[in-house]
Amino acid sequence: MTADSNGLHVDVWRGSGTEGSFERFLVPMQESQTILDVVAWIQQYADPTLSYRYACRVGMCGSCAMMVNGVPRWTCRTHIKKVIKDNVLTIAPLRNLPVIKDLAADMDPFFDRWVAAGGVHHPTRDRNDAVEQISPATPERIEADAGIECINCSVCYAACDTVANNVDFLGPAALQRAWTLYLDPKDADPGAILDAVSGRGGCHNCHSQGSCTLHCPNGLNPMKAIAGLKRETVSSFFRGGR
Amino acid sequence: MIRPHRSHPLWTAYLLHRLSGLGLALFLPVHFYVLSFALNQPERLDAFLRFSDDPLVKIAEFGLVFLLAVHVFGGLRLLALEFLPWSPRQKTLAASAVAGAFLVAGAFFLQAV
Numbered sequence: 001m002t003a004d005s006n007g008l009h010v011d012v013w014r015g016s017g018t019e020g021s022f023e024r025f026l027v028p029m030q031e032s033q034t035i036l037d038v039v040a041w042i043q044q045y046a047d048p049t050l051s052y053r054y055a056c057r058v059g060m061c062g063s064c065a066m067m068v069n070g071v072p073r074w075t076c077r078t079h080i081k082k083v084i085k086d087n088v089l090t091i092a093p094l095r096n097l098p099v100i101k102d103l104a105a106d107m108d109p110f111f112d113r114w115v116a117a118g119g120v121h122h123p124t125r126d127r128n129d130a131v132e133q134i135s136p137a138t139p140e141r142i143e144a145d146a147g148i149e150c151i152n153c154s155v156c157y158a159a160c161d162t163v164a165n166n167v168d169f170l171g172p173a174a175l176q177r178a179w180t181l182y183l184d185p186k187d188a189d190p191g192a193i194l195d196a197v198s199g200r201g202g203c204h205n206c207h208s209q210g211s212c213t214l215h216c217p218n219g220l221n222p223m224k225a226i227a228g229l230k231r232e233t234v235s236s237f238f239r240g241g242r
Numbered sequence: 243m244i245r246p247h248r249s250h251p252l253w254t255a256y257l258l259h260r261l262s263g264l265g266l267a268l269f270l271p272v273h274f275y276v277l278s279f280a281l282n283q284p285e286r287l288d289a290f291l292r293f294s295d296d297p298l299v300k301i302a303e304f305g306l307v308f309l310l311a312v313h314v315f316g317g318l319r320l321l322a323l324e325f326l327p328w329s330p331r332q333k334t335l336a337a338s339a340v341a342g343a344f345l346v347a348g349a350f351f352l353q354a355v
Contacts, residue, residue: 070247071246207256208324209252210252211248211253223332228328
Protein backbone atom coordinates (compact mmCIF):
# COMPACT_ATOMS: atom_id res chain seq x y z
CA MET A 1 0.00 0.00 0.00
CA THR A 2 1.36 3.42 -0.84
CA ALA A 3 0.30 6.91 0.03
CA ASP A 4 -1.22 9.01 -2.74
CA SER A 5 -1.68 12.72 -3.14
CA ASN A 6 -5.26 12.45 -1.91
CA GLY A 7 -4.13 11.01 1.40
CA LEU A 8 -3.97 12.50 4.85
CA HIS A 9 -1.19 14.86 5.80
CA VAL A 10 -0.21 13.69 9.25
CA ASP A 11 2.23 15.59 11.47
CA VAL A 12 3.64 13.16 14.05
CA TRP A 13 5.82 14.10 17.03
CA ARG A 14 9.22 12.44 16.82
CA GLY A 15 11.82 12.57 19.56
CA SER A 16 12.51 11.62 23.14
CA GLY A 17 12.60 13.52 26.41
CA THR A 18 12.20 17.23 25.80
CA GLU A 19 13.85 17.11 22.36
CA GLY A 20 11.89 16.54 19.20
CA SER A 21 9.90 17.97 16.31
CA PHE A 22 6.96 17.12 14.08
CA GLU A 23 7.53 14.95 11.01
CA ARG A 24 4.99 14.89 8.19
CA PHE A 25 3.70 11.63 6.68
CA LEU A 26 1.29 11.11 3.79
CA VAL A 27 -1.16 8.37 4.76
CA PRO A 28 -3.86 6.88 2.46
CA MET A 29 -7.43 7.44 3.59
CA GLN A 30 -9.56 4.40 4.28
CA GLU A 31 -13.12 3.72 5.27
CA SER A 32 -13.81 3.81 9.03
CA GLN A 33 -10.21 4.78 9.75
CA THR A 34 -9.23 5.59 13.32
CA ILE A 35 -6.31 7.69 14.56
CA LEU A 36 -4.69 4.47 15.81
CA ASP A 37 -5.06 3.00 12.29
CA VAL A 38 -3.20 6.04 10.95
CA VAL A 39 -0.36 5.66 13.45
CA ALA A 40 -0.18 1.90 12.81
CA TRP A 41 -0.03 2.51 9.02
CA ILE A 42 2.89 4.91 9.46
CA GLN A 43 4.75 2.43 11.66
CA GLN A 44 4.12 -0.51 9.32
CA TYR A 45 4.55 1.13 5.90
CA ALA A 46 6.47 4.40 6.30
CA ASP A 47 8.79 4.31 9.31
CA PRO A 48 9.16 1.17 11.48
CA THR A 49 11.09 3.16 14.09
CA LEU A 50 7.96 5.05 15.16
CA SER A 51 7.17 4.27 18.81
CA TYR A 52 3.65 4.30 20.22
CA ARG A 53 1.58 2.30 22.69
CA TYR A 54 -1.63 0.34 22.29
CA ALA A 55 -3.12 -2.98 23.34
CA CYS A 56 -6.82 -3.76 23.01
CA ARG A 57 -7.89 -1.45 20.11
CA VAL A 58 -11.48 -1.44 21.41
CA GLY A 59 -11.45 1.25 24.10
CA MET A 60 -10.99 -0.96 27.13
CA CYS A 61 -7.30 -0.90 28.07
CA GLY A 62 -6.64 2.84 28.12
CA SER A 63 -3.14 2.62 26.65
CA CYS A 64 -3.43 4.40 23.28
CA ALA A 65 -4.35 7.96 24.30
CA MET A 66 -2.52 10.75 22.44
CA MET A 67 -2.95 14.43 21.66
CA VAL A 68 -4.87 14.71 18.38
CA ASN A 69 -5.03 18.23 16.95
CA GLY A 70 -4.21 19.51 20.44
CA VAL A 71 -6.95 17.54 22.23
CA PRO A 72 -6.31 14.39 24.30
CA ARG A 73 -8.25 11.44 22.85
CA TRP A 74 -8.39 7.65 22.91
CA THR A 75 -7.02 7.05 19.43
CA CYS A 76 -8.50 3.57 18.89
CA ARG A 77 -12.05 4.89 19.05
CA THR A 78 -11.55 8.26 17.41
CA HIS A 79 -12.46 8.24 13.72
CA ILE A 80 -10.39 10.61 11.61
CA LYS A 81 -13.61 12.05 10.12
CA LYS A 82 -14.48 13.36 13.57
CA VAL A 83 -11.29 15.36 14.03
CA ILE A 84 -9.72 16.08 10.63
CA LYS A 85 -9.33 19.69 9.50
CA ASP A 86 -8.24 20.56 5.94
CA ASN A 87 -6.94 17.01 5.46
CA VAL A 88 -4.30 17.58 8.14
CA LEU A 89 -3.87 15.72 11.43
CA THR A 90 -1.43 16.53 14.21
CA ILE A 91 -0.59 13.65 16.57
CA ALA A 92 1.56 14.14 19.66
CA PRO A 93 2.24 12.29 22.91
CA LEU A 94 -0.05 12.98 25.88
CA ARG A 95 0.43 16.37 27.52
CA ASN A 96 1.64 16.72 31.13
CA LEU A 97 3.66 13.48 31.03
CA PRO A 98 7.35 12.88 30.19
CA VAL A 99 7.93 11.54 26.68
CA ILE A 100 9.74 8.20 26.42
CA LYS A 101 9.96 8.25 22.64
CA ASP A 102 7.78 9.63 19.84
CA LEU A 103 4.13 9.04 20.84
CA ALA A 104 4.80 6.92 23.94
CA ALA A 105 4.43 8.91 27.15
CA ASP A 106 5.82 7.77 30.51
CA MET A 107 2.73 6.93 32.61
CA ASP A 108 4.65 6.58 35.92
CA PRO A 109 3.78 10.07 37.29
CA PHE A 110 0.10 9.39 36.50
CA PHE A 111 0.00 6.09 38.42
CA ASP A 112 2.22 7.36 41.27
CA ARG A 113 -0.54 9.87 41.99
CA TRP A 114 -3.15 7.10 42.24
CA VAL A 115 -1.19 5.74 45.20
CA ALA A 116 -0.54 9.22 46.64
CA ALA A 117 -4.28 10.00 46.54
CA GLY A 118 -5.00 7.11 48.90
CA GLY A 119 -6.08 4.84 46.06
CA VAL A 120 -5.25 1.71 48.09
CA HIS A 121 -7.96 -0.42 49.65
CA HIS A 122 -7.96 -0.53 53.46
CA PRO A 123 -9.67 -3.84 54.28
CA THR A 124 -12.30 -4.29 56.99
CA ARG A 125 -12.21 -8.09 56.94
CA ASP A 126 -9.75 -10.87 56.24
CA ARG A 127 -10.05 -14.04 54.17
CA ASN A 128 -11.69 -15.97 57.00
CA ASP A 129 -14.64 -13.59 57.22
CA ALA A 130 -17.75 -13.85 55.09
CA VAL A 131 -17.96 -11.54 52.08
CA GLU A 132 -19.69 -8.29 53.01
CA GLN A 133 -23.00 -7.81 51.22
CA ILE A 134 -23.20 -4.44 49.45
CA SER A 135 -26.46 -3.16 48.04
CA PRO A 136 -25.99 -1.89 44.48
CA ALA A 137 -28.91 0.51 44.92
CA THR A 138 -27.54 3.00 47.45
CA PRO A 139 -26.70 6.48 46.07
CA GLU A 140 -23.08 6.07 47.27
CA ARG A 141 -22.68 2.76 45.41
CA ILE A 142 -24.27 4.14 42.23
CA GLU A 143 -21.86 7.09 42.38
CA ALA A 144 -18.85 4.82 42.97
CA ASP A 145 -19.97 2.44 40.19
CA ALA A 146 -19.72 5.31 37.70
CA GLY A 147 -16.20 6.22 38.87
CA ILE A 148 -14.78 2.71 38.70
CA GLU A 149 -15.43 2.61 34.93
CA CYS A 150 -12.19 4.62 34.58
CA ILE A 151 -9.78 2.88 32.18
CA ASN A 152 -6.69 4.84 33.35
CA CYS A 153 -6.06 6.33 29.92
CA SER A 154 -4.75 9.64 31.35
CA VAL A 155 -6.82 11.74 28.94
CA CYS A 156 -8.17 13.78 31.89
CA TYR A 157 -4.64 14.19 33.28
CA ALA A 158 -3.46 15.50 29.91
CA ALA A 159 -6.46 17.84 29.59
CA CYS A 160 -6.02 19.41 33.04
CA ASP A 161 -4.36 22.84 33.23
CA THR A 162 -3.95 22.52 37.00
CA VAL A 163 -1.82 19.41 36.44
CA ALA A 164 0.20 21.43 33.92
CA ASN A 165 0.81 24.30 36.36
CA ASN A 166 1.13 22.50 39.70
CA VAL A 167 3.60 19.63 39.94
CA ASP A 168 2.05 18.44 43.22
CA PHE A 169 -1.54 18.19 41.97
CA LEU A 170 -2.84 14.63 42.12
CA GLY A 171 -4.96 15.03 38.98
CA PRO A 172 -8.55 14.13 38.08
CA ALA A 173 -8.22 10.35 37.70
CA ALA A 174 -6.43 9.73 41.01
CA LEU A 175 -8.89 11.95 42.89
CA GLN A 176 -11.83 10.22 41.26
CA ARG A 177 -10.35 6.87 42.30
CA ALA A 178 -10.02 8.16 45.88
CA TRP A 179 -13.68 9.28 45.75
CA THR A 180 -14.86 5.79 44.75
CA LEU A 181 -12.92 4.27 47.66
CA TYR A 182 -14.22 6.90 50.08
CA LEU A 183 -17.78 5.96 49.08
CA ASP A 184 -17.08 2.25 49.58
CA PRO A 185 -18.40 0.95 52.95
CA LYS A 186 -15.84 -1.88 52.70
CA ASP A 187 -13.01 0.62 53.17
CA ALA A 188 -11.85 0.68 56.79
CA ASP A 189 -10.16 4.09 56.82
CA PRO A 190 -12.03 6.82 54.91
CA GLY A 191 -10.24 9.37 57.11
CA ALA A 192 -6.91 8.33 55.59
CA ILE A 193 -8.36 8.98 52.12
CA LEU A 194 -9.53 12.46 53.15
CA ASP A 195 -6.04 13.13 54.57
CA ALA A 196 -4.42 12.02 51.32
CA VAL A 197 -6.66 14.20 49.13
CA SER A 198 -6.68 17.34 51.28
CA GLY A 199 -2.96 17.94 51.63
CA ARG A 200 -0.57 19.75 49.33
CA GLY A 201 -1.56 18.92 45.76
CA GLY A 202 -4.98 17.66 46.88
CA CYS A 203 -8.50 18.24 45.66
CA HIS A 204 -8.64 21.89 46.78
CA ASN A 205 -6.18 22.83 44.04
CA CYS A 206 -8.81 22.03 41.40
CA HIS A 207 -10.13 25.15 39.60
CA SER A 208 -13.22 23.34 38.25
CA GLN A 209 -12.32 24.14 34.65
CA GLY A 210 -14.04 20.93 33.65
CA SER A 211 -11.64 19.86 30.87
CA CYS A 212 -11.33 16.43 32.53
CA THR A 213 -15.06 15.80 32.33
CA LEU A 214 -15.38 17.22 28.83
CA HIS A 215 -12.62 15.07 27.35
CA CYS A 216 -13.12 11.82 29.32
CA PRO A 217 -13.69 9.23 26.57
CA ASN A 218 -15.82 7.10 28.89
CA GLY A 219 -18.14 9.98 29.75
CA LEU A 220 -17.13 9.96 33.44
CA ASN A 221 -17.24 13.04 35.63
CA PRO A 222 -14.01 13.59 37.62
CA MET A 223 -15.04 17.22 38.29
CA LYS A 224 -18.09 15.94 40.18
CA ALA A 225 -15.92 13.44 42.11
CA ILE A 226 -13.47 16.20 43.09
CA ALA A 227 -16.39 18.43 44.16
CA GLY A 228 -17.57 15.53 46.33
CA LEU A 229 -14.13 15.25 47.95
CA LYS A 230 -14.05 19.01 48.57
CA ARG A 231 -17.46 18.81 50.22
CA GLU A 232 -16.48 15.84 52.39
CA THR A 233 -13.14 17.32 53.50
CA VAL A 234 -14.83 20.57 54.54
CA SER A 235 -17.66 18.69 56.23
CA SER A 236 -15.09 16.54 58.08
CA PHE A 237 -13.27 19.70 59.22
CA PHE A 238 -16.46 21.24 60.65
CA ARG A 239 -17.40 17.98 62.33
CA GLY A 240 -14.19 18.35 64.28
CA GLY A 241 -12.42 15.64 62.33
CA ARG A 242 -9.23 15.98 60.30
CA MET B 243 -5.32 31.86 20.77
CA ILE B 244 -7.20 29.51 23.09
CA ARG B 245 -5.66 26.05 22.78
CA PRO B 246 -8.05 23.37 21.48
CA HIS B 247 -8.45 21.43 24.75
CA ARG B 248 -9.59 24.64 26.46
CA SER B 249 -12.26 25.71 24.00
CA HIS B 250 -15.35 24.91 26.08
CA PRO B 251 -17.75 26.99 28.20
CA LEU B 252 -16.50 26.07 31.69
CA TRP B 253 -12.89 26.91 30.82
CA THR B 254 -14.11 30.25 29.47
CA ALA B 255 -16.01 30.76 32.76
CA TYR B 256 -12.75 30.05 34.64
CA LEU B 257 -10.89 32.59 32.47
CA LEU B 258 -13.59 35.21 32.97
CA HIS B 259 -13.54 34.66 36.74
CA ARG B 260 -9.75 34.96 36.85
CA LEU B 261 -9.58 38.07 34.62
CA SER B 262 -12.45 39.82 36.44
CA GLY B 263 -10.69 39.10 39.75
CA LEU B 264 -7.43 40.58 38.46
CA GLY B 265 -9.32 43.60 37.07
CA LEU B 266 -10.99 44.22 40.42
CA ALA B 267 -7.68 43.78 42.25
CA LEU B 268 -6.23 46.55 40.04
CA PHE B 269 -9.31 48.75 40.50
CA LEU B 270 -9.65 48.60 44.29
CA PRO B 271 -6.39 50.39 45.26
CA VAL B 272 -7.26 53.22 42.83
CA HIS B 273 -10.79 53.30 44.24
CA PHE B 274 -9.56 53.68 47.83
CA TYR B 275 -6.95 56.23 46.76
CA VAL B 276 -9.63 58.43 45.17
CA LEU B 277 -11.93 58.00 48.19
CA SER B 278 -9.08 59.18 50.43
CA PHE B 279 -9.35 62.61 48.75
CA ALA B 280 -12.57 63.10 50.75
CA LEU B 281 -10.45 63.30 53.90
CA ASN B 282 -7.62 65.55 52.86
CA GLN B 283 -8.23 67.03 49.36
CA PRO B 284 -12.02 67.57 48.93
CA GLU B 285 -11.59 69.90 45.93
CA ARG B 286 -9.64 67.18 44.13
CA LEU B 287 -12.42 64.68 44.85
CA ASP B 288 -15.02 67.12 43.46
CA ALA B 289 -12.95 67.51 40.29
CA PHE B 290 -12.75 63.74 39.95
CA LEU B 291 -16.51 63.37 40.46
CA ARG B 292 -17.14 65.97 37.72
CA PHE B 293 -14.80 63.98 35.45
CA SER B 294 -16.77 60.83 36.27
CA ASP B 295 -19.93 62.39 34.80
CA ASP B 296 -18.36 62.09 31.34
CA PRO B 297 -20.32 59.54 29.23
CA LEU B 298 -17.11 57.70 28.36
CA VAL B 299 -16.44 57.18 32.06
CA LYS B 300 -19.99 55.86 32.43
CA ILE B 301 -19.23 53.27 29.75
CA ALA B 302 -16.06 52.32 31.65
CA GLU B 303 -18.14 52.07 34.83
CA PHE B 304 -20.48 49.70 32.99
CA GLY B 305 -17.44 47.49 32.41
CA LEU B 306 -16.46 47.79 36.06
CA VAL B 307 -19.91 46.84 37.32
CA PHE B 308 -19.91 43.94 34.87
CA LEU B 309 -16.56 42.71 36.21
CA LEU B 310 -17.83 42.96 39.78
CA ALA B 311 -21.14 41.24 39.03
CA VAL B 312 -19.61 38.47 36.91
CA HIS B 313 -17.05 37.80 39.66
CA VAL B 314 -19.77 37.65 42.32
CA PHE B 315 -22.08 35.40 40.29
CA GLY B 316 -19.15 33.26 39.10
CA GLY B 317 -18.03 32.85 42.72
CA LEU B 318 -21.53 31.85 43.77
CA ARG B 319 -21.56 29.32 40.91
CA LEU B 320 -18.31 27.78 42.18
CA LEU B 321 -19.61 27.65 45.76
CA ALA B 322 -22.75 25.91 44.49
CA LEU B 323 -20.64 23.49 42.41
CA GLU B 324 -18.48 22.58 45.41
CA PHE B 325 -20.93 22.67 48.33
CA LEU B 326 -24.42 21.97 47.05
CA PRO B 327 -25.59 18.59 45.72
CA TRP B 328 -24.21 18.13 42.21
CA SER B 329 -26.12 19.62 39.32
CA PRO B 330 -25.38 18.44 35.77
CA ARG B 331 -26.35 21.90 34.43
CA GLN B 332 -22.94 23.53 34.98
CA LYS B 333 -22.85 25.16 31.54
CA THR B 334 -26.29 26.67 32.12
CA LEU B 335 -25.20 27.98 35.52
CA ALA B 336 -22.06 29.56 34.00
CA ALA B 337 -24.12 31.16 31.22
CA SER B 338 -26.62 32.39 33.84
CA ALA B 339 -23.79 34.05 35.79
CA VAL B 340 -22.78 36.00 32.66
CA ALA B 341 -26.40 36.85 31.85
CA GLY B 342 -27.02 38.04 35.42
CA ALA B 343 -23.90 40.18 35.27
CA PHE B 344 -25.06 41.80 32.00
CA LEU B 345 -28.44 42.47 33.61
CA VAL B 346 -26.90 44.17 36.65
CA ALA B 347 -24.35 46.15 34.61
CA GLY B 348 -26.99 47.12 32.01
CA ALA B 349 -29.38 48.28 34.74
CA PHE B 350 -26.57 50.36 36.26
CA PHE B 351 -25.77 51.90 32.88
CA LEU B 352 -29.38 52.82 32.10
CA GLN B 353 -29.73 54.37 35.50
CA ALA B 354 -26.43 56.30 35.10
CA VAL B 355 -27.07 57.92 31.69
